[in-house]
Amino acid sequence: MAFEYAPWPLPASVQAGWTTRRSGVSSAPFNGFNVAYHVGDAPSSVDINRALLWQQLQQTPQIAWLNQTHSTHVVQASHASTKEPSDASVTMQKGIACCVMTADCLPVFFWTKKGDQVAVAHAGWRGLANGILLNTLQQFPNAADVVCGLGPCIGPTAFEVGSDVKRTFADWPNSQNCFTATEKPEKFLADLPRLAEQQLRLLGVAHVYRSDICTVSYPTDYFSFRRDGETGRMANLIWKID
Template identity: 45%
Template structure:
């Protein structure tokens, strides 16, 4: 597993899984945490328990039904799996906020006092449409947050159509710098840069992580764009 390297307060714990250390067989080998990708449900159940135990979590992670939207769910207690949202926020100790990814950007947030935490699933649609901004609105002082960017697809591997670039630039002309011209009218998009721009626009300058590539690091991470049928990692954060 990956422990974020960021100056989170002592009472805030965070972790990100890799594809290693679980029970699933190919093409989900091996720590697949996604129950919606066609894997054996019992293996997923064992993997989720393994993840919880390895990270010494105080409770089960909250498993959202992610729909590439912009809803952030406020958690006051653990909820049943399957609630539609692409981010979750909590002030309650012992509640584990989590999101699943396999190329999209997982973003973890906390305030400097360690009293508020959030996990965000930022695919390009959610990122473009305001999932980061919607989540930050729930914090008492959004500009007082620190952020960690977890494993996502890198710019070299993330080819998108011109409509994606146009949508980001329509929101903010600065987004032009996050795209490199590709082949046949396509563009290479930098999810990490796009997320940093949105965070900085919200007044957040303490931004860490962003050094991974799920597509290229095939031994460590699942990648939907690389493999199609594959598993999911999870990024989680909680207050002790």
């Protein structure tokens, strides 16, 4: 099955998860369950894959696709547009799924403890550094009432970055714990989920769950831009069912 439900203790009224690359109709290098039009895949294949996803979710919810540009813009899912740049969406409506596409970047899921509001954000290192998680969290009345989950992304043993990226986070508390020096000059391994988790906790989120799935390490299951360059995208969804 192309869709995996998140293994976290979600409220009864909330569902969340992500697609894999298994099944689907896209040809290499987008094989097989690519859901993104912008990567160069045949639009007809993306149409079929998105229709298959909708069928797997039993034709509900409506999926709010975004035009992701590593921005910090958050939109209401009901007003999501594939023309205006945005990298997170939020909703209190049932039957509409907040959605971001990824292929190494970190999808961050948000939900309230009672399940009346949900959101998801696309957090690459640029969006993370510029405040996409803060902007998303500010859409909720009380950060202490929010729970977060971190989906599959490039893992801390695969995400090599330069000293410029490390310097970007230099003012973040304890950020030095998220970078490991390599044998290469001015190169470091960055722990993107740890950076996100530390920021969320500082912002008042007490509970943060992780998938700890590295997209680079599982080529059969997950798309990875860092690994493959030209590749497809997974969809990360969260929605209310009640």
